[in-house]
Amino acid sequence: MTIEGKGEPAEEVFIKAVEALYPLAFGVKNICKKQGKDFAVPKLEGLWWVESDKPALEVPRKE
Template sequence: MKQTKLDLTKEYKTYYTAKTTPEIVEIEEGQFLTIEGKGSPDGDEFQAKVSALYSLAYGVKNICKREGKDFVVPKLEGLWWVESDKPALEVPREEWRWKLLIHMPEFVTYEMVEKARKEVIKKKNMNLQKKLGSRK
């Protein structure tokens, strides 16, 4: 029997779609994996944190899939701000602050996230050791 994947993009269409004219919409509470940082979106820190967040999201997805609750990893979201009196676009990109988010289904638990985090760290460390070991 084929398992159905939960797709939050389809489940919460109002949240994930925008019309050409602005409108106010009510959005339900949700849970997200998040990571914060500072700097240009084309900088090393931003790229590393996007990679880390996606690694964690797919780690959580794999744990859920093994438990029979598969889902599509939603799109990356971002909140941006500056700590200045100047308009944001007049502030150098290196000073931009951001919080990146990936929406998670309700059935994802803190324990699942922690397990995925440990698995991701272990895998990254093993890959780093392989790379470093191959330089000899």
């Protein structure tokens, strides 16, 4: 499962998306577990990129 977006990860939109992601992941896990196909829900992983000629650390996080 993934969330795609743009902007500061501390903004409410991102936080709400992550808050929705984990209950969904654990719901799927519980369904699979009842069918004998248990698995571990992995840790949250973030992939970040910028669309700029500037070095990534010089671009404001909101961009």
